[in-house]
Amino acid sequence: NAGVMQNPRHLVRRRGQEARLRCSPMKGHSHVYWYRQLPEEGLKFMVYLQKENIIDESGMPKERFSAEFPKEGPSILRIQQVVRGDSAAYFCASSPGQGASYEQYFGPGTRLTVT
Amino acid sequence: DAKTTQPPSMDCAEGRAANLPCNHSTISGNEYVYWYRQIHSQGPQYIIHGLKNNETNEMASLIITEDRKSSTLILPHATLRDTAVYYCIVRVLYTNAGKSTFGDGTTLTVKP
Numbered sequence: 305n306a307g308v309m310q311n312p313r314h315l316v317r318r319r320g321q322e323a324r325l326r327c328s329p330m331k332g333h334s335h336v337y338w339y340r341q342l343p344e345e346g347l348k349f350m351v352y353l354q355k356e357n358i359i360d361e362s363g364m365p366k367e368r369f370s371a372e373f374p375k376e377g378p379s380i381l382r383i384q385q386v387v388r389g390d391s392a393a394y395f396c397a398s399s400p401g402q403g404a405s406y407e408q409y410f411g412p413g414t415r416l417t418v419t
Numbered sequence: 420d421a422k423t424t425q426p427p428s429m430d431c432a433e434g435r436a437a438n439l440p441c442n443h444s445t446i447s448g449n450e451y452v453y454w455y456r457q458i459h460s461q462g463p464q465y466i467i468h469g470l471k472n473n474e475t476n477e478m479a480s481l482i483i484t485e486d487r488k489s490s491t492l493i494l495p496h497a498t499l500r501d502t503a504v505y506y507c508i509v510r511v512l513y514t515n516a517g518k519s520t521f522g523d524g525t526t527l528t529v530k531p
Binding site for chain 1: 453455457460461462463464465468506518519520521522523524
């Protein structure tokens with residue numbers, strides 16, 4: 305059973321460009337979470353999605369950031385008009401169910417560098 | 420979610436047990452204790468979780484005090500590959516509460 309897949313693993317964008325980060329959850333998992341880790345800091349929750357629904361986006365910046373998890377295909381975290389402060393590692397996690405009785409499994413992350 | 424407090428760093432000799440403490444004095448009855456670790460900027464790795472009983476799996480043991488205000492993660496025979504940042508997290512049990520709130524964690528260094 306393959307783990308959580310994220311691609312690309314490394315992404316370089318110039319200021320003002322768009323970044324698209326993809327996350328394929330583990331087989332059978334319909335719950336996806338995105339976290340951001342700034343250099344030398346801990347992970348910060350961004351958004352929690354189920355298929356076709358955003359459940360909790362309390363950690364996501366109000367502008368330039370959006371996330372989706374369509375019925376078919378991977379979850380996408382989209383950052384428009386990137387700035388240098390967006391440079392970070394973005395981790396996706398998935399779980400088979402809702403709530404704390406289900407553990408979250410993390411992917412290897414996408415390292416975004418904005419030049 | 421309840422806040423957790425962990426020592427910023429710990430050392431452990433290879434082959435010895437590593438005991439990592441976590442304080443969660445404001446934990447409520449519907450919150451689980453979770454432990455993850457992050458090895459050198461890789462994705463966090465799930466270790467173990469529990470509600471009120473002690474738990475053991477192939478990686479570690481989790482000891483939760485009777486009042487649930489603190490817990491200890493035990494790696495029974497630490498190896499160099501266990502050097503990582505260890506995060507103790509509490510998560511609310513019920514629906515629409517999927518997120519994990521990560522603190523600063525404990526940097527465990529296993530020394531030969």
